[in-house]
Amino acid sequence: MAEILAAGEAIERALALLEGGDVVAIPTETVYGLAGDASNGVAVARIFEAKGRPRFNPLIAHVADHGMAYRIAEFDPLSAKLAEAFWPGPLTLVLPQRPENGIHPLVTAGLDTVALRMPRGFGGELIARLGRPLAAPSANSSGRISGTTAQAVAADLGDRIRLVVDGGATPVGVESTILKVEDGKLRLLRPGGIAAEEIEQVAGAKLLRGAKGIEAPGMLASHYAPGASMRLNAQHIVRGEALLAFGRNRAENWRDAVAIRNLSETGDLREAAANLFAAMQALDRSGAKTIAVEPIPFDGLGEAINDRLARAAAPRDKIA
Structure with a gap:
């Protein structure tokens, strides 16, 4: 080690x-x-x-x-x-x-x-x-x-x-x-x-x-992925899913989640960015096959957060 x-x-x-x-x-x-x-x-x-x-x-x-x-x-x-x-x-x-x-x-x-x-x-x-x-x-x-x-x-x-x-x-x-x-x-x-x-x-x-093919690092369609699948912009939670939350308002049936991590209780996008990967890793360790992700605004650092989440949720056969 x-x-x-x-x-x-x-x-x-x-x-x-x-x-x-x-x-x-x-x-x-x-x-x-x-x-x-x-x-x-x-x-x-x-x-x-x-x-x-x-x-x-x-x-x-x-x-x-x-x-x-x-x-x-x-x-x-x-x-x-x-x-x-x-x-x-x-x-x-x-x-x-x-x-x-x-x-x-x-x-x-x-x-x-x-x-x-x-x-x-x-x-x-x-x-x-x-x-x-x-x-x-x-x-x-x-x-x-x-x-x-x-x-x-x-x-x-x-x-x-x-x-x-x-x-x-x-x-x-x-x-x-x-x-x-x-x-x-x-x-x-x-x-x-x-x-x-x-x-x-x-x-x-x-x-x-937009880019013309792979011009820089981090541009593969599938990237930043946990072992579990990712379901984005979740409005409700299916029993057995883990929940990646944001802000104060919860998705419907959120109590059915096997594990929850909130990127920022106050909806602070800088705090959410700092917590993103650690929260994903923690939920991946929960044993859930799917991580449901509550909607996150696209303004400010939300654009980067949503970019990483979209790549994490992309079909895994796109990883070269």
Whole structure:
């Protein structure tokens, strides 16, 4: 099983493993990431191996500062403006790669673009000490629920990796928002930890939705899935189901649920996002074959929450 070390005492151990081409589960502000040296093909292959991740699904390269980012990718003026406003933080930008930028082709899945993010806290310090970007998808088996605590990561991947760095529960709780600028227009590839309204205010333009195939991480039709099936926008509960609740008003027959977790009693979408994956994992452990999910608004971070729920509920034969 993986060793679990507190973030305050783990950096030297984590660095030694990364320098040796190994992978390490680390806390970020969004979810825990499974990190490996983005310039080392062996390390990147170990990420795919540990996750059981499809090789055509690209990874995010995490950087320590703007200088590192500008050495890897070409920034148009709007992307640069967004990076200045939201980095470090839960924003990923998909950008054209610079030639000979050192990022291993496995990270970008053969695309001519690269997804970049600058994390806060332990992740940023670790990258700065390493001096190279880290490829770091969510620290979970591919297609399954993302880990928001060290214990959840160890329960899922503990027999496949050597170290989990414990930084406590992640404050944002859903993955980063992914954006791409094309011909001066801003496209949302994946909703996430920064609401679309916040981005539009800084950009001074409306976001376009939709993608042309898999252009960035987290875009598979089925993803973030528990073992149980998911039933969304539930207005009533069938006996034997588990209930993922939201707010103060309950679905009809809610007392028939075998287990209940409320994402936010007060209807706070930030609290709901932070609690989402842990609540799904808890209900999955209840033994229920189906998790019924009460309706959640789409405004603000509700867009990201509903995106994750829709992917969790998608037919499992869509997981490549």
